Amino acid sequence: MQQDVATAMKTSLEQSVIQALRSVLGDGSCVLHEPRFQGNEQAYVQECITSTFVSSVGRYVDRFEQELAAFTGARRAVAVVNGTAALQVALQLAGVQAGDEVIVPTLTFVATANAVHYLGATPHFVDSAEDTLGMDPAALKDWLKHVAEPTAAGSRNRHTGCPIRAIVPMHTFGHPCDLEGLLTIAHDYRLALVEDAAESLGSYYQGQHTGAFGELGALSFNGNKVITTGGGGAILTNDERLADHAKHLTTTAKQPHRWDYVHDEIGYNFRMPNLNAALGCAQFEQLPSFLASKRRLAERYAEAFRGVESVRLMREPKDCRSNYWLQTLLLDEAVADQRDAVLTATNDAGLMTRPAWGLLHQLPPYQQCPRAPLSVAESLARRLINIPSSAGLA
Amino acid sequence: MQQDVATAMKTSLEQSVIQALRSVLGDGSCVLHEPRFQGNEQAYVQECITSTFVSSVGRYVDRFEQELAAFTGARRAVAVVNGTAALQVALQLAGVQAGDEVIVPTLTFVATANAVHYLGATPHFVDSAEDTLGMDPAALKDWLKHVAEPTAAGSRNRHTGCPIRAIVPMHTFGHPCDLEGLLTIAHDYRLALVEDAAESLGSYYQGQHTGAFGELGALSFNGNKVITTGGGGAILTNDERLADHAKHLTTTAKQPHRWDYVHDEIGYNFRMPNLNAALGCAQFEQLPSFLASKRRLAERYAEAFRGVESVRLMREPKDCRSNYWLQTLLLDEAVADQRDAVLTATNDAGLMTRPAWGLLHQLPPYQQCPRAPLSVAESLARRLINIPSSAGLA
Numbered sequence: 001m002q003q004d005v006a007t008a009m010k011t012s013l014e015q016s017v018i019q020a021l022r023s024v025l026g027d028g029s030c031v032l033h034e035p036r037f038q039g040n041e042q043a044y045v046q047e048c049i050t051s052t053f054v055s056s057v058g059r060y061v062d063r064f065e066q067e068l069a070a071f072t073g074a075r076r077a078v079a080v081v082n083g084t085a086a087l088q089v090a091l092q093l094a095g096v097q098a099g100d101e102v103i104v105p106t107l108t109f110v111a112t113a114n115a116v117h118y119l120g121a122t123p124h125f126v127d128s129a130e131d132t133l134g135m136d137p138a139a140l141k142d143w144l145k146h147v148a149e150p151t152a153a154g155s156r157n158r159h160t161g162c163p164i165r166a167i168v169p170m171h172t173f174g175h176p177c178d179l180e181g182l183l184t185i186a187h188d189y190r191l192a193l194v195e196d197a198a199e200s201l202g203s204y205y206q207g208q209h210t211g212a213f214g215e216l217g218a219l220s221f222n223g224n225k226v227i228t229t230g231g232g233g234a235i236l237t238n239d240e241r242l243a244d245h246a247k248h249l250t251t252t253a254k255q256p257h258r259w260d261y262v263h264d265e266i267g268y269n270f271r272m273p274n275l276n277a278a279l280g281c282a283q284f285e286q287l288p289s290f291l292a293s294k295r296r297l298a299e300r301y302a303e304a305f306r307g308v309e310s311v312r313l314m315r316e317p318k319d320c321r322s323n324y325w326l327q328t329l330l331l332d333e334a335v336a337d338q339r340d341a342v343l344t345a346t347n348d349a350g351l352m353t354r355p356a357w358g359l360l361h362q363l364p365p366y367q368q369c370p371r372a373p374l375s376v377a378e379s380l381a382r383r384l385i386n387i388p389s390s391a392g393l394a
Numbered sequence: 395m396q397q398d399v400a401t402a403m404k405t406s407l408e409q410s411v412i413q414a415l416r417s418v419l420g421d422g423s424c425v426l427h428e429p430r431f432q433g434n435e436q437a438y439v440q441e442c443i444t445s446t447f448v449s450s451v452g453r454y455v456d457r458f459e460q461e462l463a464a465f466t467g468a469r470r471a472v473a474v475v476n477g478t479a480a481l482q483v484a485l486q487l488a489g490v491q492a493g494d495e496v497i498v499p500t501l502t503f504v505a506t507a508n509a510v511h512y513l514g515a516t517p518h519f520v521d522s523a524e525d526t527l528g529m530d531p532a533a534l535k536d537w538l539k540h541v542a543e544p545t546a547a548g549s550r551n552r553h554t555g556c557p558i559r560a561i562v563p564m565h566t567f568g569h570p571c572d573l574e575g576l577l578t579i580a581h582d583y584r585l586a587l588v589e590d591a592a593e594s595l596g597s598y599y600q601g602q603h604t605g606a607f608g609e610l611g612a613l614s615f616n617g618n619k620v621i622t623t624g625g626g627g628a629i630l631t632n633d634e635r636l637a638d639h640a641k642h643l644t645t646t647a648k649q650p651h652r653w654d655y656v657h658d659e660i661g662y663n664f665r666m667p668n669l670n671a672a673l674g675c676a677q678f679e680q681l682p683s684f685l686a687s688k689r690r691l692a693e694r695y696a697e698a699f700r701g702v703e704s705v706r707l708m709r710e711p712k713d714c715r716s717n718y719w720l721q722t723l724l725l726d727e728a729v730a731d732q733r734d735a736v737l738t739a740t741n742d743a744g745l746m747t748r749p750a751w752g753l754l755h756q757l758p759p760y761q762q763c764p765r766a767p768l769s770v771a772e773s774l775a776r777r778l779i780n781i782p783s784s785a786g787l788a
C-alpha cells in the first residue's frame with residue numbers, strides 16, 4: 001500500500017512535468033536548444049564566399065568584434081575559434097602559468113577546467129550558490145582562508161607552495177553569479193578574475209553586461225548558444241593592451257611585415273574564420289529578438305510550473321537580467337531521486353531534457369584536484385533539469 | 395665601372411623575374427594564393443544553414459571525413475578545427491608527452507614546433523635536403539648518432555636524459571620529403587613518425603598519398619591551402635583505434651550517453667563545424683581540377699624561367715607527384731643577396747611573392763632549443779622565393 005502510493009506519486013511528478021511542458025510547447029517534439037536562422041545568414045555567408053575572404057582575415061571578423069564590444073560595453077572583443085580557446089588565452093593573459101593553481105566552480109562545463117589544464121595549471125573546485133547556480137563568494141572565502149597565504153606577488157597555496165593565480169566564475173545557463181562578492185575577494189587575495197561568460201551573452205549584472213568585470217572574459221558561439229557562428233568564441237576585455245596581445249597570440253604571434261614570417265612568441269591558430277564571423281554578424285542582428293523570446297518563454301514556463309509541486313523554475317538572480325539561455329527546473333531535494341524518471345519520461349515523450357553536467361571534481365581526469373566542500377553543487381546536480389529553451393518557442 | 399655593372403646585373407635579375415612571371419600571369423596584379431569557389435560552395439553552405447546543423451555535428455562533417463579517407467587512401471580521417479590542432483592531437487596520440495623531445499625541420503611553418511610545445515615537449519631542429527626542401531634523412535641520422543641512445547622504451551637524449559619520441563617531417567610547399575629514408579631511421583631508433591602534411595593534399599610519394607605513412611598525419615584547409623574550409627584540418631591514420639581516439643579527444647572526450655555529461659579524459663574542443671565542412675565538401679569536388687591547374691602552372695613557370703639565369707623553379711622530387719601548392723623559385727647562392735630586391739620589385743609590381751618562413755631555430759621562442767647543423771636550410775632560406783600559385787592561373 002505504502003509502495004503503491006509512492007509509485008503513484010512518482011508517476012505524477014513525471015506526468016506533471018510533461019503536462020506543464022506541453023502547455024507551453026504544444027504537441028510534438030522539442031530539442032533542448034537549436035539555432036534559428038531567419039535573418040541575413042544566407043546573404044552574408046554568400047557574400048563572404050563571393051569575396052573569397054572566407055578564412056583568417058575579412059570584414060565580417062572586424063565587424064563582429066566591433067559589434068560585440070559595442071553590445072557588451074567591453075572596450076574590446078577579439079573573435080576566436082571557440083569559447084574554450086577564448087578562455088585559455090584569457091587565462092594566459094591574466095597571468096596563469098604552468099604550475100599555478102586556479103579556482104573554478106565544480107558545477108560547469110568541462111571546458112572551464114580544461115582551459116586551466118592546457119596552461120599546465122591545476123584547477124581547484126569550489127561550491128556554488130543556490131540562488132545564482134554560480135561560484136559562491138562565501139564558499140570561496142572559506143576555502144581561501146583555508147588554503148591561501150599572502151605573498152609579495154599575490155597568494156600562495158600553503159599546502160603545495162604554488163601560486164594561486166586566478167578565479168574563474170561562470171554564469172550558469174546565463175544567470176549572472178555574485179560578481180560583487182567575488183571581485184572583493186579577488187581583490188583581497190590579489191587574484192585575477194576571469195569570467196567564463198560562455199553562456200551569458202545578453203546577461204547583465206547590476207545593469208552591466210557580464211564578461212568584462214574581471215581582467216578578461218570569454219564568450220562562446222557554439223551551436224547550442226544564444227547566437228552561433230558554427231563554432232566560435234570571443235575574448236572580452238577593457239584593457240587595450242591585453243586586447244592587442246590577445247589578437248597577437250591568437251593569430252600565431254606573427255609580427256606584421258610585408259613578407260617576413262617572424263613569430264615573436266609561441267602563439268596559437270585560434271582565429272575565427274571570416275565565414276563563421278559572417279554567420280555571427282547575421283545572428284547578432286537577431287540577438288535582441290532571441291533574448292525577448294527567451295524571456296517570454298521563461299514567463300510562460302514560470303506560469304506553467306507554478307502549480308507543479310516540488311518543482312521550481314530558475315529565475316534571474318537579484319539585481320540581474322539573465323539571458324535565459326537554458327531554462328532550468330530545480331526539483332526539491334525530497335524528490336531528487338525521481339530526476340532520472342523525469343528525464344526518461346520527458347525524453348521518451350520527445351521533449352528533450354538533460355541534467356546538469358557531471359560535477360568536475362567527480363570526472364576521472366579531475367578527481368585528484370584540490371576541492372572545497374561542495375555540498376550545494378552536489379545537491380544542485382542531483383536536482384537540476386534543463387528543459388527546451390530555443391529562441392522562437394515563445 | 396665595376397659598381398655599374400653590378401647594379402646593371404642586379405636590375406636585370408629583378409626585371410627578368412618580373413618578365414618571366416608576366417609571361418605566365420599576364421598584366422595586372424596577382425596574390426600569392428587565393429581560394430576558388432566555382433562549384434557547390436554556395437549550395438552546400440545554404441543547405442547547411444537551412445538544416446540548422448551548422449555546428450558540432452552534421453552530415454557534411456561525416457561526408458568530408460569519408461571523402462578525405464577515400465582520396466588519400468588513409469583508413470580514417472578525422473576533421474578538426476585546423477591543421478595546428480590536427481598536428482597537436484596526432485603527436486599526442488603518437489605518444490608525445492610533457493618532457494619529451496621531438497625532431498622537426500627548421501624550415502617549416504611555426505605550427506610544426508608549436509604543436510610540440512603545446513604538449514609540453516621540446517622541439518629539436520634538423521636540416522633539410524636541397525632536392526625535397528624537407529627533412530634530410532642523412533642529417534637526421536647524423537644528429538641521432540650524436541644525441542640519441544637506445545633505451546628499453548625507445549630512444550633517449552644522452553645529454554638531457556629525456557625521451558626522444560617522434561620525428562615530424564613536413565612536405566614543403568607540397569613536395570614530398572624522402573619518406574623511405576626517414577621511415578627507416580624512425581624504425582631503427584623506435585621513434586614515431588608523424589607527418590605534417592598540412593601543405594600536401596594531392597601529393598604522392600612512390601604512388602601513395604602523403605599523410606599516412608607514419609602513425610598519424612595532419613592536413614590543413616586554411617584559406618591559403620589547396621582546398622579550404624575557411625579554417626580546418628584533419629588527422630589521417632590507418633589505425634582504427636587511433637582514429638576513434640582522435641575523434642574522442644577532439645570532441646571533448648565525452649562518453650556517449652543519452653544525457654549524462656561525463657568526460658573520461660582531458661579532451662579538446664577541436665571539432666570542425668559542419669558549416670566549414672560544407673564548404674570543404676564543395677571544394678573537394680574541385681580538387682582534381684585544382685591539382686591539374688597547379689601542375690599546368692608549374693609547366694608554364696618552368697618554361698618561362700628556363701631562360702632566366704641564376705634562378706631555378708622547384709620541381710617535384712624523384713618518385714614523387716607534388717600538388718605544386720606553392721610554386722617556388724630558388725636563386726643561386728651567388729645571387730642570394732638580391733633576394734630582397736626581387737621581393738621588393740615583384741611586390742611593388744603587384745605580383746605577390748614571399749621568402750621562406752623565418753627558420754624556427756632563429757625565432758625568439760625557439761632559439762634555446764637543441765639543433766643539428768642547419769646549413770642547407772639556412773642556404774634555402776636565403777634563396778627561396780614563393781611566387782603566385784593559385785589554382786586557375788593556368
Ligand SMILES: Cc1ncc(COP(=O)(O)O)c(C=O)c1O
Binds near residue numbers: 085220
Ligand atoms: C561554461 C562553458 N564554458 C566554456 C564553454 C566552451 O565553449 P566552446 O564550446 O565554444 O569551446 C562552454 C560551451 O560549450 C560553456 O558552456
Ligand SMILES: Cc1ncc(COP(=O)(O)O)c(C=O)c1O
Binds near residue numbers: 502616
Ligand atoms: C607546414 C604547416 N604546418 C602546419 C600548419 C598549420 O595549419 P593551420 O593553419 O590550419 O593551423 C600549416 C599551415 O598553416 C603549415 O603550412
